Amino acid sequence: xxxxxxxxxxxxxxxxxxxxxxxxxxxxxxxxxxxxxxxxxxxxxxxxxxxxxxxxxxxxxxxxxxxxxxxxxxxxxxxxxxxxxxxxxxxxxxxxxxxxxxxxxxxxxxxxxxxxxxxxxxxxxxxxxxxxxxxxxxxxxxxxxxxxxxxxxxxxxxxxxxxxxxxxxxxxxxxxxxxxxxxxxxxxxxxxxxxxxxxxxxxxxxxxxxxxxxxxxxxxxxxxxxxxxxxxxxxxxxxxxxxxxxxxxxxxxxxxxxxxxxxxxxxxxxxxxxxxxxxxxxxxxxxxxxxxxxxxxxxxxxxxxxxxxxxxxxxxxxxxxxxxxxxxxxxxxxxxxxxxxxxxxxxxxxxxxxxxxxxxxxxxxxxxxxxxxxxxxxxxxxxxxxxxxxxxxxxxxxxxxxxxxxxxxxxxxxxxxxxxxx
Ligand SMILES: *Cc1c(COP(=O)(O)O)cnc(C)c1O
Numbered sequence: 001x002x003x004x005x006x007x008x009x010x011x012x013x014x015x016x017x018x019x020x021x022x023x024x025x026x027x028x029x030x031x032x033x034x035x036x037x038x039x040x041x042x043x044x045x046x047x048x049x050x051x052x053x054x055x056x057x058x059x060x061x062x063x064x065x066x067x068x069x070x071x072x073x074x075x076x077x078x079x080x081x082x083x084x085x086x087x088x089x090x091x092x093x094x095x096x097x098x099x100x101x102x103x104x105x106x107x108x109x110x111x112x113x114x115x116x117x118x119x120x121x122x123x124x125x126x127x128x129x130x131x132x133x134x135x136x137x138x139x140x141x142x143x144x145x146x147x148x149x150x151x152x153x154x155x156x157x158x159x160x161x162x163x164x165x166x167x168x169x170x171x172x173x174x175x176x177x178x179x180x181x182x183x184x185x186x187x188x189x190x191x192x193x194x195x196x197x198x199x200x201x202x203x204x205x206x207x208x209x210x211x212x213x214x215x216x217x218x219x220x221x222x223x224x225x226x227x228x229x230x231x232x233x234x235x236x237x238x239x240x241x242x243x244x245x246x247x248x249x250x251x252x253x254x255x256x257x258x259x260x261x262x263x264x265x266x267x268x269x270x271x272x273x274x275x276x277x278x279x280x281x282x283x284x285x286x287x288x289x290x291x292x293x294x295x296x297x298x299x300x301x302x303x304x305x306x307x308x309x310x311x312x313x314x315x316x317x318x319x320x321x322x323x324x325x326x327x328x329x330x331x332x333x334x335x336x337x338x339x340x341x342x343x344x345x346x347x348x349x350x351x352x353x354x355x356x357x358x359x360x361x362x363x364x365x366x367x368x369x370x371x372x373x374x375x376x377x378x379x380x381x382x383x384x385x386x387x388x389x390x391x392x393x394x395x396x397x398x399x400x401x402x403x404x405x406x407x408x409x410x411x412x413x414x415x416x417x418x419x420x421x422x
Contacts, residue, residue, distance in 0.1 A: 003036065021360055028055025031379050031386055033365070041363045042386055044378045048367075049197070049229050049341075052256035052298065052307075054379035059301040060259040060294055067293040074289060076282060082292025089299050090267055093238040095247050097270040101263065101287025105228040105254035106143025108264030112250045113147045113189075114281055115272055116222045120188035122275045128220050131186030134168045135179070139199030139370065140191065142226055151191055153199070173199075174208045183215045189222040189250075190215065194240035197229030197377075200370035201336055201343035209244050222249040222272065228264070229341070232256045233302050233380065236312035236339035243338065259298045263291040307380040308339075314382050315339040321391040329398040333372075342376040344394075351401060358397040364390055 001009065003024040010020075023041075027034040031054050033043045046052065053060055074080050087099035102108045113134070120130040136142070136151040143149065149158055150165035158164050172178040173196075183190070190212045196202040216223045225248035230240035232253055237243055239251060249272050254264035264286070302308060319335060322344050326332040334345040346352050352368035359366050369375045378386070 023360070030054045030056070031382055039363055041360075041365050042389055043365045044376045044382075044386075044390055045365045045367055046256075046377055046379045047260065049234065049255040049377040051260050052232065052234070052380050053259050053301060054381045057259065057301070057381075059297045063294050063297040064261070064290065067290050071289045073285065075284060076287065080289045080292070082289050082296065083287050086265075086287075086292045086295050086299075089296065090253070090265060093299075094251060094267045095242075096251065096267040098268055098273040100266040100276075100281065101292070102254075102266065102283055103262045103286050103291075104143075104264050105252070106145045106148040106264075107283065107286070108228065108252040108254050108266050109142045109148045109151075109226060110145055111264075111266040111281060112224050112226075112252050112268075113151065115250055115266065115268060115275065116189035116224060118275045118280070119222060119272050123220050129185045130188055130220055131184075132167050132188050133186045134189055134191055135171050135182055135187055136168055136191045137193075137196070138170050138173045139196055139202065140170075140193060140226075141196070141198035142191065143228075173202065174205045176208055176211050179208065179211055179215070185219055187216075187219070187221050189224050191224050191226065192248075193226045193230065194244065195230045195235065195338060195341060197341070197375075198369050200345070200373040201341060201375060203336070203338065204244070206244055209241075209246050213246050213248075216249070224248055224250040225252075227251050228254040229377070230338075232299075233308040233311060234339055234341050234377070235337075236308055236315065238308070240338070240341075257298065258291045258295040261291045261294045263287070263295055302380065311339040311380045314384060314387065315342065317384055318342055318376065318382075318387045318390075321387055325391060325394055325398070328395070329402065331398060331402070337376075340376070340378050340380060340382065344374045344376075346372050346374060348372065354401060355394070355397055358400075359390075359393060362393045362397075364393055366390075 024036045025033050026036050031043055032040040033055055034040050083101060090099055091097055100111055102111055117132060120132060123130045134151055138153050140153045142151045147165050150168050153170055169182055171182050192204060192212060194204055213223055225241050227239050241248055250268040252266050257263045319342055322335040326335050331347045331351055332344050333347050337343050349371040352372050355374060356366055356368045367375050
């Protein structure tokens with residue numbers, strides 16, 4: 001089928017959950033993804049932070065080929081070669097003790113929430129005064145299933161599905177007084193992202209994160225860090241919480257973990273893990289032989305090719321170039337992030353949309369999150385020359401938009417809207 005036929009068929013056959021851009025991708029190589037006409041797009045989003053090694057990376061495709069000829073699935077009723085090997089790599093890097101493997105980010109997060117509730121129950125049975133309440137943060141994003149959605153801040157994700165899971169309260173981002181005011185023995189866990197992703201690439205302050213650690217330690221509640229977007233080396237450390245020198249009791253991984261094959265993980269301390277017994281939690285597909293083999297290959301490649309250091313080097317260069325753009329264009333109100341998790345915030349949602357659409361016309365993929373935050377989550381194999389290409393395009397687009405705004409005030413974003421269907 002051609003793109004227009006696919007569009008028509010999808011409009012008829014699929015739930016209209018997505019407003020897709022009108023591009024049909026069929027191939028990929030390195031940092032580029034390729035459409036049906038052979039046009040190469042520079043991918044600065046990597047499938048929303050998933051394709052850490054880019055497209056068609058030999059470590060990923062060879063492992064998939066090899067493992068798929070041996071064993072794809074066997075269920076969690078039996079042993080296979082992958083889970084222990086992968087758990088060893090992850091726990092060692094996280095500074096945590098045990099792992100549970102799921103399939104997606106939200107499923108990993110559900111596992112973390114269940115651990116926190118069950119652990120509080122165990123502590124109560126041992127005489128502790130711990131309640132069942134979760135403290136999550138404003139602008140947080142933890143996923144789309146019921147528990148995850150209930151701990152996700154934006155009303156648009158929760159309200160259509162009300163009533164959501166009770167016993168969740170939101171704390172103002174980086175507001176220590178608000179955190180203290182809302183914390184009590186009722187709380188079983190404080191839920192954070194060291195660097196909020198969907199919420200706009202916003203890092204926790206050192207003080208706030210430290211206070212969350214201190215408060216949870218004072219009652220036996222858990223500190224749970226969602227590393228689904230920031231984790232596995234994107235920020236230059238294996239886990240973003242490691243920039244703070246703070247260790248959570250529980251953390252979650254997913255997006256880049258298995259190079260595009262779905263895989264999520266929950267990691268926790270030995271102390272927390274003692275609450276889990278056979279039969280309490282599980283999943284049919286999670287941690288299958290294929291996904292685990294690919295994750296092992298991804299981690300070993302990140303290590304062998306020094307890609308965390310590369311994320312810092314190219315990321316710092318990218319951030320410096322974005323700051324240069326900010327000096328030139330008043331419409332960029334902030335530049336922030338770490339490693340290859342970067343944002344340039346613009347001064348209007350209209351402009352955000354226009355820039356994404358104009359970048360797409362120039363065959364560069366980015367997105368705009370939280371209305372005004374241009375988000376960059378490129379593959380870790382990105383090079384300076386790719387950054388230069390992106391910066392030149394952004395510069396050109398912002399210059400054009402400014403000129404358009406001056407000639408016809410209020411009409412600056414005429415190019416927005418594209419032909420997004422849905
Ligand atoms: C993407 C994301 C999730 C949800 O992951 P899915 O695989 O889409 O379920 C949860 N938390 C964070 C921080 C994310 O970025």
